[in-house]
Amino acid sequence: MKAPPGSTKDSLTSRLNSHARTHWPDLARVEVRFRANFAYVDGRYADGTVIKLCRLRYGGSAHTWGFALYRASHDDYEDSFLPSGVTAGSAEEALDCACGLYLNDPSAWLPDTPTN
Numbered sequence: 001m002k003a004p005p006g007s008t009k010d011s012l013t014s015r016l017n018s019h020a021r022t023h024w025p026d027l028a029r030v031e032v033r034f035r036a037n038f039a040y041v042d043g044r045y046a047d048g049t050v051i052k053l054c055r056l057r058y059g060g061s062a063h064t065w066g067f068a069l070y071r072a073s074h075d076d077y078e079d080s081f082l083p084s085g086v087t088a089g090s091a092e093e094a095l096d097c098a099c100g101l102y103l104n105d106p107s108a109w110l111p112d113t114p115t116n
Helices: 006-023 090-102
Strands: 031-033 037-044 050-058 063-072 074-080
Touching: 006 031, 006 037, 006 050, 037 063, 037 090, 050 090
Parallel strands: none
Antiparallel strands: 031 037, 037 050, 050 063, 063 074
């Protein structure tokens, strides 16, 4: 698969930062680096500390990305399932899954439940 176009790269970075501001306020921002068809997503705290979170795989759609979780124990990325049970989904769902693990908030993996 080819690398995502520049507009998709810009959109992904913007969407992830917007989502993080709303859902992960402990992070000052999300940084995304691209290599071939992969997007590597890191979180940056206000003090400058950077944590690796996940890797997204571009498959031709700006809205559906393959997901690999960063494994700190091995310093690598392992293809993983999202909380929805699939291996590809929105970049925001991938960010929530990784942040739930690395920011210690497992509620990120719970399905939305109606309040009614």
